[in-house]
Amino acid sequence: MTHDTFHDTHADSDPNAPATGGQLARQQAIKQIERKRRFWGGTIVAGAGMVLLVVIWATSEYHNAGGWPADGFSQSSGIHDVWNYWIIYPLGVWVLLTAASAWFVFGHKPISESEIRREIERQGQQR
Secondary structure, three states: OOOOHHHOOOOOOOOOOOOOHHHHHHHHHHHHHHHHHHHHHHHHHHHHHHHHHHHHHHHHHHHHHOOOOOOOEEOOOOOOOOEEOOOHHHHHHHHHHHHHHHHHHHHOOOOOHHHHHHHHHHHHHHO
């Protein structure tokens, strides 16, 4: 059962009326909660995908190199006991994208009324 929290209003209220301060704060809080849930859900799914990718990489490198990386890592895949380290590139990209997404979700604060007024005043002075 889902519940639409955006439409929790009194039956006699006008849906086209401007939102009050409390309603606006509630809507912003709901949007932030939804962003956080979407972030964590996406991070968990992408993390599981990266774990699967690492398992596939390790299995293929174990098979290609003939065992564990006794002689280290290399850019070449055909050397015995040496694994190719290409896995660091998708892992690095995933970490950067996850960090950027986290910054957008947790690092941005909602736009305040004073910021809106300052921007309106600034645009009015430019005309």
